[in-house]
Amino acid sequence: MESMHSLSVLIARHAKTDGVHPTSIPGVWVIRASQPTEPLHVLHVPALCIVASGRKQVTLSDLSYEYDAAKYLVVSVDLPIGGQVIEASEDVPYLCVRIDLDPGMLAALVVEQGERACAAEDNDRGLFISDSDPSLTDAAVRLLGLLDTPDDIAYLAPLVQREIFYRLLTGEQGGAIRNIVGSDSRLQQVSRAIAWIKQHFARPFSIDTLAAEASMSPSALHLHFKAVTAMSPLQFQKQLRLQEARRLMVGRALDASRAAYEVGYESASQFTREYSRLFGAPPARDVARLKASPSRFVSA
Numbered sequence: 658m659e660s661m662h663s664l665s666v667l668i669a670r671h672a673k674t675d676g677v678h679p680t681s682i683p684g685v686w687v688i689r690a691s692q693p694t695e696p697l698h699v700l701h702v703p704a705l706c707i708v709a710s711g712r713k714q715v716t717l718s719d720l721s722y723e724y725d726a727a728k729y730l731v732v733s734v735d736l737p738i739g740g741q742v743i744e745a746s747e748d749v750p751y752l753c754v755r756i757d758l759d760p761g762m763l764a765a766l767v768v769e770q771g772e773r774a775c776a777a778e779d780n781d782r783g784l785f786i787s788d789s790d791p792s793l794t795d796a797a798v799r800l801l802g803l804l805d806t807p808d809d810i811a812y813l814a815p816l817v818q819r820e821i822f823y824r825l826l827t828g829e830q831g832g833a834i835r836n837i838v839g840s841d842s843r844l845q846q847v848s849r850a851i852a853w854i855k856q857h858f859a860r861p862f863s864i865d866t867l868a869a870e871a872s873m874s875p876s877a878l879h880l881h882f883k884a885v886t887a888m889s890p891l892q893f894q895k896q897l898r899l900q901e902a903r904r905l906m907v908g909r910a911l912d913a914s915r916a917a918y919e920v921g922y923e924s925a926s927q928f929t930r931e932y933s934r935l936f937g938a939p940p941a942r943d944v945a946r947l948k949a950s951p952s953r954f955v956s957a
Contacts, residue, residue, distance in 0.1 A: 660791060660795045660798050661709055661794055662709075663798045664707065664752075664794060664797055664798050665710045667801040667802060668688075668709055668752040668753065668754055668801065669750070669752055671801070672687040672688060672689035672752065673689075675690050675691055675692075676689065677755075681804060681810060682803065682814045683814075684756065684757035685754065685757070685800065685814075686755040686757075687752075687754055688751070688754075689751065689955075690711065690745045690750060690955045691750045692742075692745055693741075693742055693744065694741055694742040694955045695741065695950075696716070696741040696937070697739065697741070698738070698740075698903070698935065698936065699737070699738065699740065700735055700736070700900060701732045701735070701736050701738050701740075701784075702735060702757060703732055703734060703758040703760075703837065704756060704758055705729065705730070705825065706724075706732075706753055706755050706756075707729045707756075707793070707794065708724060708725050708726055708728075708729075709754070710726060710749055710750065710752045711725065711742060711744050711745040711750060711752060711753075712724070712725040712743050712744035712745075713740060713744075713753070714741050715730065715738050715740050715741075716739040717736060717739075717783075717784050717887045717888075718886070718888040719887070722784070722786050724786050725744070728786045728789060729789055729790070729793065731758075731784070731785055731787070731830065731833070731834070732783065733784070734837075734844065734851055734886070735848075735855065736783050737893065737900060742955055751955075754797055756797070756800070756818070758837065759818065760837060760838050762815075763834065763838050764838040766819065767838055781843065781844070781884040781885055782884065782885060782887070785830055787830050790824060790828055793828070796817055799817050800817040800818065800821065803817070843881045843884075844885060846872060846881065847878075847882050849870055849871045849872070850870055851893070853867060853870045853871075854867070854890060854894050854897065855897065858897040858898055858901070858920070858921065859898065859919070859920050860921055861921075862894075864878065864879070878890070895931060896935070898922065901919075902916040902928070902932065902940075903916075903932075903936065903940075903943070903944070903947075906944045907944055913939075913940035913941060917929075928940075
């Protein structure tokens with residue numbers, strides 16, 4: 658409990674305003690929200706998220722998860738998820754640290770530890786919630802504490818990050834973490850399919866082509882892709898298209914028809930229908946809402 662309080666103090670010190678803030682430690686971010694937020698859909702990178710105060714809800718397809726200081730979240734592959742802060746106030750803001758997972762560092766730990774790094778349970782899902790681990794929280798406190806002594810970051814931050822990844826590997830979801838770097842794991846095969854979809858999301862693809870990229874049969878790809886992402890490859894592609902269209906309309910001021918065309922839609926009406934289903938409002942109204950109140954949308 659004391660270490661979680663220390664973590665909240667450190668996050669608040671380095672995230673003085675609402676939003677997602679990069680730190681001087683590569684791959685480490687601090688997040689603050691002083692009120693509940695609207696849902697925001699993002700392509701989340703592999704990362705560990707520890708909430709020090711407040712509560713958040715994340716959605717993956719039709720699955721929903723909540724976590725707070727009693728839980729931590731890990732995303733093990735690139736996933737299109739929705740995130741919404743559901744408990745926060747000016748007095749007790751939502752405070753979170755996100756530590757991006759380093760495949761190289763994880764792979765080195767797996768090689769060094771061999772079978773000792775593998776926990777008993779193997780989780781296929783690309784997102785999971787686990788009970789808070791005091792040793793993990795203590796390490797996060799020491800990592801963020803380095804922000805107050807910047808000259809130490811280059812030397813000490815990699816050591817603390819290594820400890821954090823060790824705690825994940827030896828924790829209750831160690832099998833899922835190990836799969837991130839296992840060259841012959843189903844997660845790695847699905848990761849290759851995800852990378853291919855990310856690169857080609859704006860154009861049609863065949864399941865046979867995607868299966869070949871993942872070195873799987875089409876039936877195995879369907880099965881394991883759904884197990885990891887909670888959606889089919891085509892549903893995954895659709896989410897990427899809609900998220901990119903939203904970014905184009907907000908960031909580059911494209912109208913809905915142009916954005917739809919840019920991300921691969923041939924039918925404007927289909928685009929509007931699917932956009933409204935995902936984001937809760939038609940494109941023009943949704944973009945106007947985003948621009949009018951950006952502080953109500955916080956990711957990570």
